[in-house]
Amino acid sequence: MRQSSFKETAARICFMAAAALSIVAVALICIFLFANGIPALAEIGLPEFLLGQTWKPTADEFGIFPMIIGSIYVTVGAIIIGVPAGIFTAIYLSRFASKGIARILRPGIELLAGIPSVVYGFFALMVVVPLIRTTLPGNGFSLLAAALILGIMILPTIITVSKSALDAVPKNYYEGALALGATHERAVFRIMVPAAFSGIMAAVVLGIGRALGETMAVVMVAGNQPVIPESLLSGVRTLTANIVLEMGYAADLHKGALIATGVVLFVLIMLISLLFAAIKKRGEKS
Amino acid sequence: MNYQLLCSFARKALTLLFALCATGAALVSLGCAQTNLDTEPISVYSREDGSGTRSAFASLFGLETTINDKTVDTITPTAVVTNSTAVMMTSVASDPAAIGYISYGSLNDSVKALAIDGVVPSIETIKDRSYKVYRTFALVTDAPFEETSSTHNQETSILKNDFLRFVSSEQGQAIIESEGFVSALSDPALYERAAASQRPHGKLVIAGSSSVTGIMEKLSEAYEELNPDASIEVQQSDSTTGISMVQSGTCDIGMTSRDLTSSEEASGMVATPLAYDGIAVIVNPDFPLDDLSSTEVARIFSGEIKTFGELPSWQQTSKQNDTTGA
Numbered sequence: 001m002r003q004s005s006f007k008e009t010a011a012r013i014c015f016m017a018a019a020a021l022s023i024v025a026v027a028l029i030c031i032f033l034f035a036n037g038i039p040a041l042a043e044i045g046l047p048e049f050l051l052g053q054t055w056k057p058t059a060d061e062f063g064i065f066p067m068i069i070g071s072i073y074v075t076v077g078a079i080i081i082g083v084p085a086g087i088f089t090a091i092y093l094s095r096f097a098s099k100g101i102a103r104i105l106r107p108g109i110e111l112l113a114g115i116p117s118v119v120y121g122f123f124a125l126m127v128v129v130p131l132i133r134t135t136l137p138g139n140g141f142s143l144l145a146a147a148l149i150l151g152i153m154i155l156p157t158i159i160t161v162s163k164s165a166l167d168a169v170p171k172n173y174y175e176g177a178l179a180l181g182a183t184h185e186r187a188v189f190r191i192m193v194p195a196a197f198s199g200i201m202a203a204v205v206l207g208i209g210r211a212l213g214e215t216m217a218v219v220m221v222a223g224n225q226p227v228i229p230e231s232l233l234s235g236v237r238t239l240t241a242n243i244v245l246e247m248g249y250a251a252d253l254h255k256g257a258l259i260a261t262g263v264v265l266f267v268l269i270m271l272i273s274l275l276f277a278a279i280k281k282r283g284e285k286s
Numbered sequence: 287m288n289y290q291l292l293c294s295f296a297r298k299a300l301t302l303l304f305a306l307c308a309t310g311a312a313l314v315s316l317g318c319a320q321t322n323l324d325t326e327p328i329s330v331y332s333r334e335d336g337s338g339t340r341s342a343f344a345s346l347f348g349l350e351t352t353i354n355d356k357t358v359d360t361i362t363p364t365a366v367v368t369n370s371t372a373v374m375m376t377s378v379a380s381d382p383a384a385i386g387y388i389s390y391g392s393l394n395d396s397v398k399a400l401a402i403d404g405v406v407p408s409i410e411t412i413k414d415r416s417y418k419v420y421r422t423f424a425l426v427t428d429a430p431f432e433e434t435s436s437t438h439n440q441e442t443s444i445l446k447n448d449f450l451r452f453v454s455s456e457q458g459q460a461i462i463e464s465e466g467f468v469s470a471l472s473d474p475a476l477y478e479r480a481a482a483s484q485r486p487h488g489k490l491v492i493a494g495s496s497s498v499t500g501i502m503e504k505l506s507e508a509y510e511e512l513n514p515d516a517s518i519e520v521q522q523s524d525s526t527t528g529i530s531m532v533q534s535g536t537c538d539i540g541m542t543s544r545d546l547t548s549s550e551e552a553s554g555m556v557a558t559p560l561a562y563d564g565i566a567v568i569v570n571p572d573f574p575l576d577d578l579s580s581t582e583v584a585r586i587f588s589g590e591i592k593t594f595g596e597l598p599s600w601q602q603t604s605k606q607n608d609t610t611g612a
Contacts, residue, residue, distance in 0.1 A: 055335075056335070056353075056358055057335045057336060058335060058336075058341075058356060058357065058358045058359060059353040059354065059356050059358040060354060060356060061353075125373065125376060125377070126376070126380075129377075129380075130380050133380075133381060138327075139327075139329035139366065139381055139383065139384070140381070141329075141366045141377070219369060220373055223366040223367070224334070224366065224367035224368070224369075225363055225364050225365065225366065225367060226363060226367075227363050227364060234364075235364070235366055235367075237367070244369070245334040245335075245367060245369045246334050246335055246336050246369075248334075248336070248337070248369070248523075248524040248525075248526070248527075249334070249335075249336030249337050249338065249524055249525060249526055249544065250336050250526060251336075251526045251529075251530075251547055251549070251550070252547065252549055254335075254336065255526075
């Protein structure tokens with residue numbers, strides 16, 4: 001009896017330590033980011049940092065406005081490409097695909113999720129960029145290339161999350177619709193999809209988070225010019241790219257400015273997480 | 287019934303896909319045929335701010351200006367920024383209108399190195415200083431050469447100084463040259479190792495710039511062969527990390543491919559030159575010119591010249607071609 005209670009306590013501590021690990025990691029990252037980023041932010045000045053149009057670290061000019069806009073543009077582009085394709089794939093997989101097709105599609109999508117981002121980047125550098133260069137004006141390193149590759153990269157997230165939302169809709173909704181005389185298509189698009197709406201929105205928000213945070217693939221194809229892009233075909237630098245590009249050589253205030261870029265990114269991602277939680281909550285209520 | 291519908295749908299989808307592919311291929315071939323370098327904008331490829339290659343390139347081509355007492359490069363902000371030599375070379379190799387720059391030691395056949403002011407980059411031309419575009423690799427320590435630093439014990443100090451002697455000796459510099467870099471010392475002394483009983487022992491940690499890591503590994507292997515009791519660990523990171531590791535005492539020698547910043551110098555860091563590395567201006571292998579003047583390169587990278595047709599040497603060549611053609 002005593003031994004079993006000892007085992008019980010030991011196991012409890014073990015599990016608790018495992019659970020605490022992730023919290024500690026998040027807390028440490030927070031502390032690191034804010035402790036290193038805030039002093040730099042204070043030195044540069046928040047409005048100059050967030051709204052400044054020139055990024056010239058060697059001249060002590062740290063304006064990340066072009067990068068914030070760049071991140072938003074690239075993410076919106078990825079959403080335009082990835083979201084319709086992802087949602088339609090999820091609807092197809094959930095309600096239309098035969099078992100045989102689903103057997104081929106599902107592992108394919110899982111594989112897409114498992115490919116390392118540097119491989120996506122390399123593929124984009126060798127295939128997408130030359131394709132854009134030869135078909136359209138410009139040198140191919142562009143907002144379009146980054147959005148295209150990110151659109152593909154967020155597909156697995158969007159497909160799996162929206163598919164599970166669709167699968168979770170009670171079966172009697174569908175059957176009820178059929179009983180009232182709706183066709184299969186009508187039942188799916190008018191009943192099932194609206195019922196799964198909050199789940200699908202959650203998928204989109206997760207996709208946004210993924211696109212915003214992606215670094216490696218974007219750095220390789222976006223061109224990385226620290227200027228606000230004029231068109232789909234001009235180069236763009238995202239917040240993540242800004243950090244990874246210059247971390248290697250940065251010193252002093254430059255390093256602080258890069259960490260502060262990380263703080264901005266962290267806050268953005270946190271807002272998206274809050275949005276995700278809010279959508280989920282609303283979905284549970286309804 | 288349902289199955290048939292699916293089949294016909296799949297057939298339609300496939301036909302559409304093929305049509306798309308065909309259009310894409312047609313567009314690609316059309317695009318290739320239309321490439322006209324005269325009027326097409328130049329794709330300028332650069333490295334990230336803070337990169338040793340970038341700052342060396344900018345200062346060597348006079349692409350610098352002073353803002354608020356700080357030296358700032360004037361490389362056009364619309365240049366594509368790559369953060370590795372590999373991506374730079376892949377990009378330039380596939381873009382007919384590209385111009386970029388890399389370390390001479392990394393040059394291979396996938397791109398073409400331009401002659402600058404008529405001088406082709408090579409070990410010989412870098413060595414005799416006729417090729418002007420090169421940078422310095424240096425070792426960073428927390429005390430001047432041969433002086434014992436306060437942060438180290440006796441054993442490590444002896445080892446460190448002996449290793450630095452080896453690196454700047456005739457043997458050490460020969461290894462540097464065999465790796466494609468150029469010796470930074472004009473008249474190196476011969477390294478004589480100590481008598482067997484007095485040979486340095488212990489462990490030395492060297493960290494820093496990835497551009498210098500390759501030669502440093504070769505040097506430490508050769509040194510360990512001569513002094514079997516010594517072990518040297520080379521860690522690859524970047525110039526800044528290497529220097530800050532020396533500052534914090536977590537490594538003994540730092541490797542840098544850029545100059546020390548004033549705050550680093552103020553903290554007592556000392557840089558000893560190790561080797562010179564040429565910087566090659568690279569273009570696509572199909573690029574028609576072999577030679578640009580340094581002013582032309584500077585004007586391209588500052589964004590002043592936007593198409594190759596505006597280059598004086600381009601106009602000259604096409605004029606020559608016209609006369610030989612007629």
